[in-house]
Amino acid sequence: xxxxxxxxxPGRVLFGTGTLHQLPQEVERLGLQSVLILSTPHQEEQxxxxxxxxxxxxxxxxxxxxxxxxxxxTERALEIVSExxxxxxxxxxxxxxxGLGKAIALRTDLPQIVIPTTYAGSEMTPILxxxxxxxKITQSSPKVLPEVVIYDxxxxxxxxxxxxxxSGINAxxxxxxxxxxxxxxxxxxxxxxxGIRSLFRALPAIAQDPSSRNGRSAAxxxxxxxxxxxxxxxxxxxxxxxxxxxGAFGLSHAETHVAILPHAxxxxxxxxxxxxxxxxxxxxxxxxxxxLFDLGRSLGAxxxxxxxxxxxxxxxxxxxxxxxxxxxxxxxxEREGLRQLVSNAYxxxxx
Ligand code: NAD
Numbered sequence: 001x002x003x004x005x006x007x008x009x010p011g012r013v014l015f016g017t018g019t020l021h022q023l024p025q026e027v028e029r030l031g032l033q034s035v036l037i038l039s040t041p042h043q044e045e046q047x048x049x050x051x052x053x054x055x056x057x058x059x060x061x062x063x064x065x066x067x068x069x070x071x072x073x074t075e076r077a078l079e080i081v082s083e084x085x086x087x088x089x090x091x092x093x094x095x096x097x098x099g100l101g102k103a104i105a106l107r108t109d110l111p112q113i114v115i116p117t118t119y120a121g122s123e124m125t126p127i128l129x130x131x132x133x134x135x136k137i138t139q140s141s142p143k144v145l146p147e148v149v150i151y152d153x154x155x156x157x158x159x160x161x162x163x164x165x166x167s168g169i170n171a172x173x174x175x176x177x178x179x180x181x182x183x184x185x186x187x188x189x190x191x192x193x194x195g196i197r198s199l200f201r202a203l204p205a206i207a208q209d210p211s212s213r214n215g216r217s218a219a220x221x222x223x224x225x226x227x228x229x230x231x232x233x234x235x236x237x238x239x240x241x242x243x244x245x246x247g248a249f250g251l252s253h254a255e256t257h258v259a260i261l262p263h264a265x266x267x268x269x270x271x272x273x274x275x276x277x278x279x280x281x282x283x284x285x286x287x288x289x290x291x292l293f294d295l296g297r298s299l300g301a302x303x304x305x306x307x308x309x310x311x312x313x314x315x316x317x318x319x320x321x322x323x324x325x326x327x328x329x330x331x332x333x334e335r336e337g338l339r340q341l342v343s344n345a346y347x348x349x350x351x
Contacts, residue, residue: 035090122227169292180275196279263344
């Protein structure tokens, strides 16, 4: 076994069904007296029951969370934090709401209780991406890690199937790249394999019956594990291309991951034989790139970038941008191979 470094993230996790009811005890445990509850406008109604649950400890709701964590929204929330002498945060929602909580915590060091309702996995990472004037800046700081994460399967049942599929495959992508990361380690590889295995089986069950408790539970568990991978080791070409496409063409974050992943994996597989063996086992002894493509396609995801807003001339621009500031990748990047990869994803070809 090679030498390795393993950083475990601090934090406490409650996982299960009905775990939300433990929220008052968690607020008590952290000694909080005035807690601001965060959500998107879409989930405001859902969080009003949280306010009731913690009673006098609630400092109210800020339902302004939105995609890409705009600093202007964070500043509005910070005004409330100071007006109401807030001493803790509860963020209920997906990556957008978690992002707002992290942005406030970065500036105030307030303790956070995060209650994830998608499979994005942001609650397990020290990463925060914020936007000012349309520019996204990503940083990593242990200050943004939540003190407590409450996974309650019940809250994920309302996540629409299409979002569940894209968010779930987005999570799988974190674990796939963790398996061939430059700083990979045996602990994270075990977590990555278990995360992929769990989500790969859960997503078809959810598509068949969105209220399936077994499917929802396995997906949320898998998302947790995949989030740990994203928070622990470096990502490679797949994530780089997705960031380029999101930034340059405004493509939807999770959907882009679904379309790129099979092709990025096909590109990298010869340079990552150990990862490929692990992946093959995780997806039921099939060709992993093909299995991930079939998973998305069979569950109704759009597999062609051209079907969700990528312009044809964008292929070359995406290749240029990827090569301009590349991430480390197991297979060295060359223009022709990269162009083929992006162009296959653009067309939605079978990998
Ligand atoms: P999201 O948080 O933007 O949520 C999408 C929509 O679904 C919102 O309207 C939300 O209110 C709604 N929703 C969430 N859960 C629901 C539920 N259970 N039922 C019904 N509706 C629900 O989407 P996301 O994919 O979770 O997060 C994407 C964002 O997170 C991106 O900005 C991405 O960059 C960021 N992200 C960050 C990290 C990190 O480590 N920093 C990791 C992953 C994602």
